[in-house]
Amino acid sequence: MWLLERQLAFDFMNRRRWAGLASVIVLGLAVAVLVIRGLNLGIDFTGGTIVEVGFDEPADVAQIRTVLESQGYEQALVQQFGTARDVMIRLPPQPGAEDADEISNRVLRALEGDFPAVELRRVEFVGPQIGDELTEQGALAMLGALGCILLYVAFRFEYRFAAGSVAALLHDIVLVFGALSLFQISFDLTVLAAMLAVVGYSLNDTIVVFDRIRENFLVMRKGTTEEVMNASINQTLSRTLVTSLTTLLVVVSLYFLGGEVIAGFAFTLLVGVVVGTYSSIFVASASALALGVTKYDLQPPAKEGAEDEGESEFRP
Amino acid sequence: MNRYPLWKYLLLLVAIVGGVLYALPNLFGQDPAVQITPARDAVSVSAIERRAQAALEDEGVDPLAVDRNEERVLIRFTSQEDQVQAADRLRTELGREATVALNLAPATPEWLRSINARPMFLGLDLRGGVHFLMEVDLEAAVTQSLERYQTDFRRVLRNERIRYSAIEVEDNQRVVARFREAADREQAVGLLREEFRNLNLEQEERDSQYWLIAELPEEERQEIQDFAVEQNITTLRNRVNELGVAEPVIQQQGANRIVVQLPGVQDTARAKDIIGTTATLEFRMVDEDHYPYRGGAEEPAPPGTVKYPARNPRYGDYVVMEREVMLTGEYIVDASSSIDQETGQPQVDIRLSSAGGDIFSRATRENVGERMAVVFIESRQETREVDGETVTERVRSQEVINVATIQEPLSTRFRITGLESTEAARDLALLLRAGSLAAPVDIVEERTVGPSMGQENIDRGFMAVVIGFVLVVLFMAAYYRVFGLIANMALLLNLVFIVAILSLMQATLTLPGIAGIVLTVGMAVDANVLIFQRIREEIRAGQSPQNAIHSGYAKAFSTIADANITTLIAALVLFLFGTGPVQGFAVTLSIGILTSMFTAILGTRAVVNLIYGRRRVSRLPI
Numbered sequence: 001m002w003l004l005e006r007q008l009a010f011d012f013m014n015r016r017r018w019a020g021l022a023s024v025i026v027l028g029l030a031v032a033v034l035v036i037r038g039l040n041l042g043i044d045f046t047g048g049t050i051v052e053v054g055f056d057e058p059a060d061v062a063q064i065r066t067v068l069e070s071q072g073y074e075q076a077l078v079q080q081f082g083t084a085r086d087v088m089i090r091l092p093p094q095p096g097a098e099d100a101d102e103i104s105n106r107v108l109r110a111l112e113g114d115f116p117a118v119e120l121r122r123v124e125f126v127g128p129q130i131g132d133e134l135t136e137q138g139a140l141a142m143l144g145a146l147g148c149i150l151l152y153v154a155f156r157f158e159y160r161f162a163a164g165s166v167a168a169l170l171h172d173i174v175l176v177f178g179a180l181s182l183f184q185i186s187f188d189l190t191v192l193a194a195m196l197a198v199v200g201y202s203l204n205d206t207i208v209v210f211d212r213i214r215e216n217f218l219v220m221r222k223g224t225t226e227e228v229m230n231a232s233i234n235q236t237l238s239r240t241l242v243t244s245l246t247t248l249l250v251v252v253s254l255y256f257l258g259g260e261v262i263a264g265f266a267f268t269l270l271v272g273v274v275v276g277t278y279s280s281i282f283v284a285s286a287s288a289l290a291l292g293v294t295k296y297d298l299q300p301p302a303k304e305g306a307e308d309e310g311e312s313e314f315r316p
Numbered sequence: 317m318n319r320y321p322l323w324k325y326l327l328l329l330v331a332i333v334g335g336v337l338y339a340l341p342n343l344f345g346q347d348p349a350v351q352i353t354p355a356r357d358a359v360s361v362s363a364i365e366r367r368a369q370a371a372l373e374d375e376g377v378d379p380l381a382v383d384r385n386e387e388r389v390l391i392r393f394t395s396q397e398d399q400v401q402a403a404d405r406l407r408t409e410l411g412r413e414a415t416v417a418l419n420l421a422p423a424t425p426e427w428l429r430s431i432n433a434r435p436m437f438l439g440l441d442l443r444g445g446v447h448f449l450m451e452v453d454l455e456a457a458v459t460q461s462l463e464r465y466q467t468d469f470r471r472v473l474r475n476e477r478i479r480y481s482a483i484e485v486e487d488n489q490r491v492v493a494r495f496r497e498a499a500d501r502e503q504a505v506g507l508l509r510e511e512f513r514n515l516n517l518e519q520e521e522r523d524s525q526y527w528l529i530a531e532l533p534e535e536e537r538q539e540i541q542d543f544a545v546e547q548n549i550t551t552l553r554n555r556v557n558e559l560g561v562a563e564p565v566i567q568q569q570g571a572n573r574i575v576v577q578l579p580g581v582q583d584t585a586r587a588k589d590i591i592g593t594t595a596t597l598e599f600r601m602v603d604e605d606h607y608p609y610r611g612g613a614e615e616p617a618p619p620g621t622v623k624y625p626a627r628n629p630r631y632g633d634y635v636v637m638e639r640e641v642m643l644t645g646e647y648i649v650d651a652s653s654s655i656d657q658e659t660g661q662p663q664v665d666i667r668l669s670s671a672g673g674d675i676f677s678r679a680t681r682e683n684v685g686e687r688m689a690v691v692f693i694e695s696r697q698e699t700r701e702v703d704g705e706t707v708t709e710r711v712r713s714q715e716v717i718n719v720a721t722i723q724e725p726l727s728t729r730f731r732i733t734g735l736e737s738t739e740a741a742r743d744l745a746l747l748l749r750a751g752s753l754a755a756p757v758d759i760v761e762e763r764t765v766g767p768s769m770g771q772e773n774i775d776r777g778f779m780a781v782v783i784g785f786v787l788v789v790l791f792m793a794a795y796y797r798v799f800g801l802i803a804n805m806a807l808l809l810n811l812v813f814i815v816a817i818l819s820l821m822q823a824t825l826t827l828p829g830i831a832g833i834v835l836t837v838g839m840a841v842d843a844n845v846l847i848f849q850r851i852r853e854e855i856r857a858g859q860s861p862q863n864a865i866h867s868g869y870a871k872a873f874s875t876i877a878d879a880n881i882t883t884l885i886a887a888l889v890l891f892l893f894g895t896g897p898v899q900g901f902a903v904t905l906s907i908g909i910l911t912s913m914f915t916a917i918l919g920t921r922a923v924v925n926l927i928y929g930r931r932r933v934s935r936l937p938i
Contacts (some may be wrong), residue, residue, distance in 0.1 A: 007912075105664075127760035141893030148885045154876060179424070190828050193890065193901045197835060200886035200905070202881045204839070208846065211875040227632045230553070243842045246791060250838035252785035254831060257783055259776040265831055292752040 010237070012232040016286040023171060023283060030178025033260035037181045041189030045135050046286030047093045051104045056117040057297045058084035063114060071110045082260035086121065118208035126205050138192050142173070145199055157210055158297050164288030165206045168279040172202045172272060179271040190265040201247070205240055212236050213285065217295040229285045237281070244277040319690055319930035320922055323758025328922050332916070334811065335670025338816035341424040341435040347380060348399035349421035350406060353557065354414045355390075357552040364414050365389045366588045371409040377402045383421075392421055417561055418580070422464050422794060431738035436819050437563075438579075439826030439900070442764065442777075444770035445579035446587055449761035450552075452572045456536060457544035459756035465512070465530065467641065478504050481525065493528040501526040526922050541572075545757040549574055555591055555746075574757070596645035597748065602687035602719060608632040613662040620920055624691055624714040628734060637689050642679045651748035653741035656733055663733040666748065673728035681725040690718040690732050692744070710786070712756075717744075777830035784834050785811070788841060796848050798937040801836040801846035802923045804914040813911040814904065821903075830903040842879070843916035847872040851938055861933040876917065881907050 012019075041052055059085040064087060073091060081088035089107060109266055111118045112180050123292050154162035168246055176198055194246045212232040251273060255266035360370070368391065372379055380392040380401070393399040398417060406416045420443075422435045440447050450846035462485045469491060471485050476498050483493045501519065505528060509517055513898050514536055520527040532540075549566055552574065556564045561852040565577035581587050603621050617623035621636045625654050650667040668676060692715050702855050718734045735741045765773075789807065814833055818825065851868030859867065888908070890902035928936070 053767075075488070112331040119765045120764075123762065123763035123764035125759075126472070127758070129451075130760050137893050141889055145886050145889040148386035148889055152882060152885055190831070190901075191827055194831075196886060196890045197901075199907065201839065203882045203886065204842070207879045207882050215871075215893055235853065236849075237329060239845050242795065242845045242849070243839070246841050246845070247835070247838035249787040249791065250834050253787060254780045254834050257776060257780040258834075259773060261773065262777070262780075262827055262831055265828070269835065275892045289795055292737050304437070 005306065009230075009234055011230060012233050012281060013226045013289070014285070016282065016289070019282040020286060023279075024185070025175055027171065030175050030181075033178050034174075034181045037184065039177065039181050039187050040184045042186040042191070043131070044126060045092065045131045045138075046186045047126050047131040048091075049091045049092070049103050049126075050124040051089045051107050051120070052081060052122040052123070053087050053089070053108070053111065054119045054121045055085045055115055055269060057111055057114075059087045061087065062109065063090070065242075067110050067114055070108065073107070080163060086260075097179030131170075134189070140297040141192075141196065145196060145235040146170075149199075149203055151209070153210075158215060158293065160288045160291040160297070161210050164284045164286075164293075165203060165210070167287040168206050168276075168284035169199055169202055172275045172280045172282050174277045176272050180230045183267070185264045185267055188264065190262065191268050194265045194268035194272070197269060198276060200309055201269075201273060203277060205243070205276055208239065209233055209236050209280055209285060211290075214298050217298045225293070226289065229289060233281055233285060240277060240280060243275055244266060247273050318862055318925045320925045322483055324573050324918070325922060325926075328919065331483060331813075335809065335812045335816040335849050337428070338433045338819050339812045341422065341428050341433050342815055342819060343437070344423045344425065346425045347394075348396045349390055349392045349419045350399060350403045350418045351419045351421075352389040352391070352406065352410065353417070359413050361389060364410065369410065372402055375402065375405045377405070384723065385479050385559070390419070390421055392423075392750070412837060416556060417620040419563070420580075424633065434694060434819060436823065437822065437824040438770075438774070439824045439829070440577055440579060440770075440829045441765050442502070442770050442774050442825060443579055444765050444768075445577065446581050447761075447763040448576040449569070449756040450548075450574045450576065450591075450757050451760045452545050452548055452574065453756045453758065454541040454544060454572050455488060457540055458532070459485070460755065462488065462491055462532065463538045465515070468512075469493060469508065469530075470640065472507055473504055474506060476503070478507070480504070488534065491530045492614070494532070495526040495528065498526050501528055502673055504528060510640070545572060545574070547685065548755060548757060552576060554593060554749075573760075592709060596693050597648070598641050598691040598693060598714075599643045599644070599679075600641055600689050600691060601683055602689050603636040603638060606636040607719075608688060609634045609636050613797075618693040621799065624716050624718045626719075626737070627692070628717070630734075631689075631716060631719045635689050635719060637691075637716075642688070643668075643672060643676050647675070648748050651745040653738065653745040655738070656731075659733070660737045661733055662738045663731050664735065664748070665729070665731045665746045668728045670728065676679065676730075676863055677725050680722050684722050684724060684874055687719055687721050689716050691715065692717045773827050777827060781830065781834050781837070788837060792841060792844075796844075797937055798927075799844075799848050799851075799920075799924070802920050802927075803916070805923065806844065806919045807840055808839065810908070810915040811910050813915065816910055817906065817907050823903060824900065826900045832904030833908065836905060836912065839883075839914060840908060840912035840936075843872075843876045845918070845919060846875055846879075847916075848938055851936070855922040855936065855938075861928070861936045864936065865924060865928065877915065880913055884909055 018107040054194065059080065061080060065076065065078045068078065068089065072277065075092050077088075079088055079090075088272050091103060098314045103125075104120065108118065108120050122296045146169060149169070150166050175193065176195060179185075185191065209232060212235055213229055215236075216232045217225075220231065223231070251266055251269045253264060255270060258266055290291070350363055352368060354361055361384055365382065369379075369382065369390060372391070377393070377398050378517050379398075380394050383390045383392070384938050391402065393402060394899055395760070397824065403416055403418055410416060422898055424434060466483055466485055473480055473483075473493075479494055479496070481494045481498065483491065486492045493501075493504065495504065505517055505519065508528070510513070512530070514533065516531040516533060516750070516774075518529045518531065520529060545568060549568060553564075553566050554567060554576065556576065561578045561581055563579055567575045567577065569575050576591060578587055584880075603618065606618060606621070609623070611634065613634070620639055622639055623634050626635050647667050647668045648666055649672075652665050654663055654665055656663045692808070694715075718732050732744075785807070789804045792803050792807075794800070796803060811833070814836065818829075823829075847868055850872045851864045854864035854867050854871075855861070884906060887902045887906040891899050891906070
């Protein structure tokens, strides 16, 4: 890490076409995975019932499945959850006159026949109408967040920077969705929250870079737009990496220690922080440049000469 | 140049003291406790307290502390065994006069409570319990109201001996009456307009009949729907109180949803039976011509009557009754179960309001010697598959639970006999006592978390926070040395502030909330990283240490502000669009951003100034 403390001069902007190509390929792959495997939507979105049970010894998943099938739950999804003794049973919305506690009670009674020591740990039931609403709300939240951010960045910087930051965000969102699909992580409410946290985090990174670009546009009189951008990315690179590292330290501990319920959340953040860091270095500025932003766009003509007294002054 | 005025240090000191004080209650665990809530206003809390203390003394259980306010008595115990033993004794001692619930009471010392410092609530995923989201069927509420108008119209017209051919509810919108003679309608319009000023009455001639159309005005429709939700919340609150749950949450969410959270309740089946049933009673006169009824299920009920199955075969398979309802369950003010002294059978004693008593005594006086039926109406939802789509429908089931001859005019007090068990009598009494739901409710979401699971979630979440925190602290100290240690102090302070603010808000801590805190810890160092990198740059550019500190903080500020404001926007949107757990996450994230600005900028600067501000520094350990 101390290597980073020398003045860095990686030529990011010159390689932006290669990086762009790589991004497009990875994005294509992510979309392909999404199309082929689809998202593993959790019951928050599909409706249905989850029953989590604990046993006093490692559970025999095959036998549990047989017991459930004999009760008429052929569509039950049975899987180990966290430890070998915990089992999650997921049932699609049940046609027929049953609601959550009838289902959980029946499942539990059926299992008690074969496994006397079974313990009910958690039941979740979500009605089908809630699922539809959540999907709608989730999409709205995503669009709303992107829209507000676009406005704020356009107001603080310039519309091409705003477009660049949103391009970076879309890049991150698609890649994280791709990863969720590839590993078939159950997409539930907490994962949606993580998704929005990724949006916030990635944006944070991008804004820091843009902020430096804006500052350098005013300070570095010589040099092309590309050179200024390149220098800015290099100057902020060690900060970008250090912050990503500290965040990753926490996210990794959350992933390994937080338990199964929070694992999907932590996984989403893990992928999101990594791609968010990449996109703030390679995607955001390159997109703004591709849209034709130049160093003159952010120089206020009237305020020439007063710029070192500009808004970056902080008086403690 | 790197000096802070005294007032800034004082401000910081006050903030730290406040933060620590209000975060502190979270460190004192909880005491097992018993919460006693008097069932009726007539029983005073202090009387209950005296009796409870006497009973405990008699039982030989020594309480840790007894605490009373206007609504309840809270008795703390040193062990869970004491708690359970005491609760059993108190239940038998106080009987129906008070509800006795097991509870965990925060063991916050008195001096902290006196400054209103309280611990955070733990969410259901952390302490175990049941969460229901219920949807009120607003259309059904309107239907019920229209049906009431229908009955009232019939009554008015019949009393005045005005002949009509039919009165019906149409499209869940209006009540329609048909007359053969225009003169009858004229008379009816006059009467109904007098009695129901709120309705819009219109007239029409169609199919050689005279129509009278009573439309429900939009405002009243809205009022009925609002009232239905409000009334259901009240009823649910009553029922939950009957269940004896400590600290239940019952809140409206959106236009037609109600959230019910019952911490610590494990028997979901019973909780749901009691909460979700829209049980009510109807009293109808039995059609004497068809009693006992010999027909089967397929045969239509004779004209002017309704036919419902009987619970007890003693009354036949079905009972045929008059269509008109004498009285509905709304007028019931109290109900209790008991045993009939003569027959030894379970029964329910019912008390009506005086208005209900008037209606009932008038109706029963006219029918002495005839049979009256008690119909139990229950409403529940069923999911079916229709053309490949899952459809949830409400099913209303009516059952005749009792048929008896009216011996003498009944008024405000009477009883229902013929119930199959004491259990059934008790549940029926509970449901009737707690009031009927104004409109049917569907449970659209349910989450249950077992208590062992809750503890595990706390332990794991706590572990993740600690390990993540330690890793970040180690890294910062290694990478930024003395400045890293200063940043770590700020990070710790940030954690204290987050906990203090959440406690002050009396927010509910959930698992996603813990995740939000953890994430904030990871991101909170960002401001310091930005500042420290800037200082390093300034040093490399040949600035003196003092200047480097000054311009490092100054230049990093706008970046930090911009970056945090955008994240705040994201959190705000999350809060606006999200529900429950997502909102909790958004709140912790927002608080974390704000407090981290304070601690990472002002907090670290204060320490840096204190250490380096007043002396010559040749090299900065950064």
